[in-house]
Amino acid sequence: MNKGIIIAAGAALMTLAGCVQPMGQGVVVGAPGGSTPSVSREAMARDSARAAISAQMASRLPGRNTGPYTECVMKNATTAELVSIAESPAMAASITTGIVSRPETAACIGALARQA
Secondary structure: OOHHHHHHHHHHHHHHHOOOOOOOOEEEOOOHHHOOOEEEHHHHHHHHHHHHHHHHHHHHOOOOOOHHHHHHHHHHOOHHHHHHHHHOHHHHHHHHHHHHOOHHHHHHHHHHHHHO
């Protein structure tokens, strides 16, 4: 899937939802039936970053279930890195490479590889 489309869709969703607050502040999004779930921009950025990281992991590990590997990267990324990935998919590859090279991330990925 094209990472640019994912980010564009996320940006469109945030625009439609009225997400214009600073990072980390909740936004109430109206839902059918009167329920009003709270969605933060940080959560939306994490979701966009997860999609971009997942695409990176899939390109590096073709044919594998990359969900657990993606979670290793997500767990070891800083919020700033996740926001950067979400805002600039072109940077996803280099940022992901940096996160994967950390000892904690490498250990997490190594443990998964040994289980496979």
